Amino acid sequence: MELVNVGTQRACGLIREKIVTLELAPGAPINEQELAEELEMALAPVREALKLLAYDGLVVITPRHGLYVAEANLSDLEQVSEMRLALEALCARLAAQRATSDDLAVLEALRQEQAQRAAGIEKATAEATRGLFDLDHKFHQAVARAAQNRYLADTLERYYGLSLRLWYLALPHLGFLPSAVEEHLGLVDAIKSGDADRAEQIMRRHVGDFYDNVRGALPAEGE
Template identity: 35%
Template sequence: MAKAVSKVVSRAPVKRQKRQAALNDADAGLDLLLEPLRETRKEPRVPARRSRREEAPAEDASLTDRAYRILEELIATLQLPPGAVLSELTLSDRLKIGRTPIREALQRLARDGLVVVLPRRGVLVSDINLRTQLRLLEVRRVLEVLMAGLAAERATSEERDAFAEIAGSMRQAAEVEDDLAFMRLDRRFNLLMAQASRNEFAVRSMGLMNALSRRFWYQHYREVADLPLAARLHAEVAEAVARRDRKGAETAASNLVDYIEDFARKTLDA
């Protein structure tokens, strides 16, 4: 009995150390939560003699992330338009990625609202709906302001430098009205904002909205958008975060959402 107690006591510090290490890793790896609603998968225990197979899950996850990023951009930029029917086999051939990562990427896109899985019909790119976009913006306003304020307080020096760099690039995109550069910078801005805010619950909620918002923008910006203004408003948020100005970041984020909402309403007359 004494030996059993001794073993339990001796294991307790080890468990605490592992738990603390996991918490540290979780904090350091907040950027892993930037992809919306990513599911955490438990890896099976594999005997040491099968160590080569341990690399497979990590490789699959990397391919799924790559497939997701490519498909999200194709959908957001309307290269895969609303109503398009998506085939795992066709996408696998096009992206040169296996069907399993493609299938998992499509499942994540379905959770984001970018595709719809219909029984016996396959996977379709979802429609773009103004009413849905306006309801989305009601929630996005709260989250944008919250995350901008948190990022201004919590961003590391490296992250503040990255925000400053994005702000400069945004202003350059505004000068030449480079829409594709703006779209890609906007995605980097959103990812960095999510990472710097260090609130995984806000990140998950915002993750559901970013791709839908980008696609809505891309569909209508040629008719009603003021791309230089949009880029400058993003730059002002990034600059406020870079200088650790919480109030300024929150005000700039609110101004940005004001513009986005005004843009959405103008599409009615486009």
């Protein structure tokens, strides 16, 4: 049984949530002591967690100016999107070539769940959109698993967190994209039938659309 440091893991999850949902704004300084008190946790796990988040690119640690939340701006968006476009597409291609029957069962279950949820949502509340994004995240993770490449999955996981934060920045101007559900349907079919080219193509478009939408909704650089 794998041993995890409960404190560090918990602190990491809580702080990540704060950063991604912009409760800790991009560029804001972080005071470890205050953060620990706010979370009612010891300093040590909070410190460890911040180091992990720095590795994930959500926190910046500087020798002189201490800690702060990483900036998020259009140039980040461009860089992250380039990376994700290439890797997610590769991921979809590999998944179509390598997915096991267990992987397919998981993808199918997620797709159905998503269709049900999307249909059940009458109003695009933040809560409902959040739930759909959570499912979207799981879907991308499942495709990454189906690609049977641990390093690829780990890398994509890091970029997903950065993407989610960008989406939160754009949120006031943007909802969840209903077309995403249909795209997932097409993607599952392509992976099932082992059509690597089509899977790659659908994924590239799917991720590309996401960034186009976010880009359009984000405030212009340098405001």
